[in-house]
Amino acid sequence: MSHDPSVREFEYTDQDFDVVRGLIYQAAGIRLADSKRQLVYSRIARRIRALKLQRFRDYLQHLQANEHELEEFINALTTNLTSFFREPHHFDYLRDYFLQHHRPGKKFKVWCAAASTGEEPYTLAITAIEAFQGYTPPVEITATDIDSQVLATADLGVYAEERIERMDAARKKKFFLRGKGRQSGMVKVRPEVRALVEFDQLNLLGASWPLSPPYDAIFCRNVMIYFDKETQLKILRRMMPMLHDEGIYVAGHSESFSEMSGLLKSLGRTIFKPAGR
Numbered sequence: 001m002s003h004d005p006s007v008r009e010f011e012y013t014d015q016d017f018d019v020v021r022g023l024i025y026q027a028a029g030i031r032l033a034d035s036k037r038q039l040v041y042s043r044i045a046r047r048i049r050a051l052k053l054q055r056f057r058d059y060l061q062h063l064q065a066n067e068h069e070l071e072e073f074i075n076a077l078t079t080n081l082t083s084f085f086r087e088p089h090h091f092d093y094l095r096d097y098f099l100q101h102h103r104p105g106k107k108f109k110v111w112c113a114a115a116s117t118g119e120e121p122y123t124l125a126i127t128a129i130e131a132f133q134g135y136t137p138p139v140e141i142t143a144t145d146i147d148s149q150v151l152a153t154a155d156l157g158v159y160a161e162e163r164i165e166r167m168d169a170a171r172k173k174k175f176f177l178r179g180k181g182r183q184s185g186m187v188k189v190r191p192e193v194r195a196l197v198e199f200d201q202l203n204l205l206g207a208s209w210p211l212s213p214p215y216d217a218i219f220c221r222n223v224m225i226y227f228d229k230e231t232q233l234k235i236l237r238r239m240m241p242m243l244h245d246e247g248i249y250v251a252g253h254s255e256s257f258s259e260m261s262g263l264l265k266s267l268g269r270t271i272f273k274p275a276g277r
């Protein structure tokens with residue numbers, strides 16, 4: 001059935017869904033499976049409501065006619081699930097990597113390529129502070145994402161307290177400030193943690209990446225899963241030369257493209273180095 005006005009607030013046809021799929025693939029490389037039809041409806045319905053339009057078709061016309069709407073469209077369709085110390089073994093590995101590769105005067109550079117609301121890059125900063133036992137470790141973190149809305153949250157570094165409930169008490173105290181009064185129930189990353197991370201908007205599909213390689217580590221976790229193989233390979237081909245000779249690439253738990261591509265060599269547990277180095 002192409003649309004069911006009895007249950008939906010806005011008219012939404014199969015053709016509308018296909019147009020959305022085509023546009024988000026073109027803009028962000030994100031492949032939406034047939035099963036995402038309802039998800040697309042609920043995400044875009046918010047924009048249609050905000051703009052006081054009647055139908056998906058009206059929204060798609062608005063999108064074509066207003067360049068700035070593309071950002072809202074992309075923000076609406078990205079999936080931003082993340083958490084502090086997600087897949088903790090990657091941070092254990094990085095701490096050891098820092099200590100093993102540290103030389104006097106060396107500054108490590110880490111790129112977090114799909115930073116979402118900031119939990120991942122702040123975990124990288126915490127890892128660096130813990131590794132070097134001081135709030136000014138020799139580590140710079142560049143954190144990027146396509147979604148301007150999540151970047152605004154990341155930039156603030158303010159989270160609901162539940163987001164850190166599984167962290168041990170010492171860590172909470174060392175790396176977060178507790179909100180008081182109207183901010184109660186919220187925590188904010190300490191300025192020393194915030195200072196280690198720079199946030200920038202970057203589309204992994206974009207023609208130019210505003211970055212300054214080489215990097216010691218690229219964390220590109222849980223974003224490649226939204227791309228098709230061809231796009232993944234294109235991105236990996238651009239990323240690998242951006243790593244130092246001993247640099248590492250860290251993928252998400254379900255991202256196993258790895259050796260097939262001939263671009264990466266596995267170091268175990270979805271950690272890789274560029275092939276041939």
Ligand SMILES: C[S@@+](CC[C@H](N)C(=O)[O-])C[C@H]1O[C@@H](n2cnc3c(N)ncnc32)[C@H](O)[C@@H]1O
Nearest residue numbers: 028078081082114116146147203204221222223
């Ligand atoms: C599921 S989150 C992963 C967050 C974090 N890396 C983690 O593993 O917890 C995926 C992120 O990828 C971002 N993203 C999707 N397409 C992108 C693109 N073309 N360029 C850059 N970021 C993109 C989304 O905005 C989203 O914040």
